[in-house]
Amino acid sequence: MKTIIVDGLLALSALxxxxxxxxxxxxxxxxxxxxxxxxxxxxxxxxxxxxVALRDGWTSRSWKTVALFxxxxxxxxxxxxxxxxxxxxxxxxxS
Numbered sequence: 001m002k003t004i005i006v007d008g009l010l011a012l013s014a015l016x017x018x019x020x021x022x023x024x025x026x027x028x029x030x031x032x033x034x035x036x037x038x039x040x041x042x043x044x045x046x047x048x049x050x051x052v053a054l055r056d057g058w059t060s061r062s063w064k065t066v067a068l069f070x071x072x073x074x075x076x077x078x079x080x081x082x083x084x085x086x087x088x089x090x091x092x093x094x095s
Contacts, residue, residue, distance in 0.1 A: 013047030016043035019039075031088070037080070052065045053065070
């Protein structure tokens with residue numbers, strides 16, 4: 001049963017990545033595309049982290065995966081904010 005749940009979480013993570021790719025292709029503005037990249041970062045990262053925790057239990061590898069996910073969230077948020085501000089300023093100067 002646990003294997004089915006882990007496989008399902010990994011499949012949902014892969015689906016989130018594909019959904020983000022489709023959104024990235026279909027959306028027009030750079031800010032919208034930035035939201036797709038952030039969505040992939042959060043959704044797929046959470047699914048993989050949860051799958052590792054369910055598969056291994058709370059081992060050192062699980063804690064390292066949680067720490068990596070938290071670091072990715074923090075750095076991804078900071079990077080998305082900086083890029084979004086740069087896009088906003090660029091578009092504001094052009095109009």
